Structures are given as structure tokens and as C-alpha cells.
Amino acid sequence: MNNFDYEVAGSVEEAVGKSTFIAGGTNLLDLLKYNLESVETLVDINSLDSAITQIETGILLGALATNADTAYHPLIEQNYPLLSKAILAGASGQIRNMATNGGNLLQRTRCYYFYDAHAPCNKRVPGSGCSAINGNNRIMAILGTSEHCIAVFPSDMCVALAALDAVVNIAGPNGNRKLNFADFHRLPGDTPHLDNNLLAGELITGIELPKKGFAKNYSYLKLRDRNSYAFALISVATGLDIENGIIKEARIALGGVAHKPWRVKAAEDYLAGKQPDEANFAAAAEIILQGAIGFEHNEFKIELAKRAIIRNGMMALDPSTQLPGAQPSA
Ligand SMILES: Cc1cc2nc3c(=O)[nH]c(=O)nc-3n(C[C@H](O)[C@H](O)[C@H](O)COP(=O)(O)OP(=O)(O)OC[C@H]3O[C@@H](n4cnc5c(N)ncnc54)[C@H](O)[C@@H]3O)c2cc1C
Numbered sequence: 001m002n003n004f005d006y007e008v009a010g011s012v013e014e015a016v017g018k019s020t021f022i023a024g025g026t027n028l029l030d031l032l033k034y035n036l037e038s039v040e041t042l043v044d045i046n047s048l049d050s051a052i053t054q055i056e057t058g059i060l061l062g063a064l065a066t067n068a069d070t071a072y073h074p075l076i077e078q079n080y081p082l083l084s085k086a087i088l089a090g091a092s093g094q095i096r097n098m099a100t101n102g103g104n105l106l107q108r109t110r111c112y113y114f115y116d117a118h119a120p121c122n123k124r125v126p127g128s129g130c131s132a133i134n135g136n137n138r139i140m141a142i143l144g145t146s147e148h149c150i151a152v153f154p155s156d157m158c159v160a161l162a163a164l165d166a167v168v169n170i171a172g173p174n175g176n177r178k179l180n181f182a183d184f185h186r187l188p189g190d191t192p193h194l195d196n197n198l199l200a201g202e203l204i205t206g207i208e209l210p211k212k213g214f215a216k217n218y219s220y221l222k223l224r225d226r227n228s229y230a231f232a233l234i235s236v237a238t239g240l241d242i243e244n245g246i247i248k249e250a251r252i253a254l255g256g257v258a259h260k261p262w263r264v265k266a267a268e269d270y271l272a273g274k275q276p277d278e279a280n281f282a283a284a285a286e287i288i289l290q291g292a293i294g295f296e297h298n299e300f301k302i303e304l305a306k307r308a309i310i311r312n313g314m315m316a317l318d319p320s321t322q323l324p325g326a327q328p329s330a
């Protein structure tokens, strides 16, 4: 860990334009301790907005609201249970108590080689190469990869936020802006060192959830090597709006498959107007996985993802059936 200055920001205005922000520290401190990131000035933003409030267009999550407070907040449990379940499928109780929502969007990949300072890694050191492509790539991406990086974005919460069409509120040196969730994270392309479209000095101030929460028919399925304290091999967030036994609107987002939560509008459009049954979810799964490419150790994820989409679609018809991921990860 290098020497750095430490400042506490008392307001958004005091924070924007500065160097590295620290919120819960659950990811950043590890990166600093392993010398994977270095900072000049660490700006503590813990005094900023942690409220969860109703707004005209839905709900606003303060960026500093913890994952635990969000998952157990009555407004979220009642109106956005998909988000609640996704958050509780992640990390552990202790980490969720520290981890903030803004920080969750910006956590770094869990690619083994990214965390090994001696391994070539284009994300950590641009131009050095990618150790994962011909290495241990069991947990890596199958969609949207590039020859420069095949890492996945590891968040559970963000998979639900993608399905819910959340909007990220951002304050920066040049003013405030909003970014649709689909545009927040990036694919690796030839700039894998850039995880998202946040600009230098910009601060996430909140996350807006539109009114439509799919509280009646939803499910979050997380498939992983251990049932607790593990990141997803594949995860699926499904929200369905069903009227008279027919799907009016479907939202399906995948985690563990790409550098960002993965959504395919063509598959959602395909489901609209159809019966919510296994055959239709299977057809949607084929559309979603079109173009998927496996590597030596993760080819199995393509079939696993298809089956997860079908299973999760069926569980969304009766959310009380959802397992695993329905219970908080210990
Ligand atoms: C052992 C372990 C297991 C985990 N398992 C899971 C899991 O299964 N699923 C899952 O989804 N997550 C998991 N996590 C990740 C955890 O959820 C994230 O580390 C956490 O959400 C990050 O939030 P934080 O407040 O601690 O961020 P920090 O570590 O403080 O910051 C992370 C990054 O975000 C930046 N940042 C923070 N807040 C803001 C802001 N408001 N504006 C701009 N930049 C900001 C920081 O500068 C830093 O770059 C796990 C973490 C650990 C350590």
C-alpha cells in the first residue's frame, strides 16, 4: 500500500473532481492492500446521502445506502423484491452491512489474474496481455468478450438493477447527469481497463428505480460453486408482467456471463404476448445466448445459462418457489 492523503467530504460539491472515493471500502481496501490500485488522496464520502426515498418517478436509493439497508427496506421488499433477493444472494451479512450501493456498481472484476500482480492483465496494465484467455477461465465471460479481456462483472445487485431499468444519478465537475443502467457498464473491446462510463472526478449520488418493480412475478437465481460467499457462475434476474395468463412484458438480465449485466431486448420482445411456459422461455434463452463463445474451461456456462433462464422464468410464476438465492447468503 502506498502513502496517501485522507480527506472527508462533507458534501457532494466538496467531493466531485477529487481523486479516489472510499465508501464501504470492501473492495477498494483489498485493491490498495494488494498494491493493485494506488491513490494520492482518498476522499471519504460516508457522510453523503444514504437515504432511500420515494420520488415522483419511483424510488431513489442514496449512493451511500448500504446493501443491507437497501435489501431490508420496506419500500424495496414490497415494491422491488427482485432487487432485495439479488442483493441478499451476494457476499455475506457482514459485507452487506458495509458495502454501499454506489460502490457495488464500481466493484472490480474477480478475475484471478487481475488480482495477481505478477500476471499479465490488460485490465490492470493495458497492453500487457490477457492471462485468462489461455488460462483458468472457468469463471470468465461467454458473451461480449474481446481478444483483450474476457472478465465478468461480478455484481448480483446490478443484474437486478439492469432488469429493473434503473437510472444512475451522477455529479461531476461539469454538472449533474443521469445514465441509463444499460449504458453505465462497458464491454471490454480494446479498452478493458475501463469498466464503466463514469468520467474522472464523477461521483454516483443515487440510483433511481422506476415505478414498475415486477413485485408479483419475479425471481433471482444465482448458480455458484459454493452456496455462500461466492460470486455467480451464472445469475438471472427475471421480472414478468402477466395479464390473463399471457406475458405483457418480460425483463431478463444475466450476470456472470459478460463484462456487464447482459440483457437482450429481442428475447424480451419475443416473450411479449406469449404464454409463460418452458418452451417459450427456452426459445428466449436461445435468443439471449446467440453468439456466446466458450473458452477451454467455461464452455459449460452456455448450456447452464440457458437452463437457468428457463428455470428462473418458471420460478417467477410463483416467486415463493425460488431457490437458491432466495435465502440470504451467509
Ligand atoms: C469476500 C467478498 C465477497 C463478495 N461477494 C459478492 C457477491 O457475491 N455479489 C456481489 O454483488 N458483490 C459481492 N462482493 C462485493 C461487494 O458487494 C462490493 O465490494 C461492495 O458493494 C462495494 O461497495 P463499497 O461501498 O464497499 O465500495 P468501496 O470498496 O468503498 O469502493 C469501490 C469502488 O467504488 C468507488 N466508489 C464507491 N462509491 C462511489 C460513489 N458514490 N461514486 C463514485 N465512486 C464510488 C470507489 O472509489 C472504488 O473504486 C463481495 C465482496 C467481498 C469482499
Ligand code: SF4
Binding pocket: 109, 111, 112, 113, 114, 120, 121, 122, 123, 124, 129, 130, 131, 132, 133, 140, 148, 149, 150, 151, 192
Ligand atoms: S480477463 Fe481481463 S481481467 Fe482477466 S486477465 Fe484477462 S485482461 Fe485481465
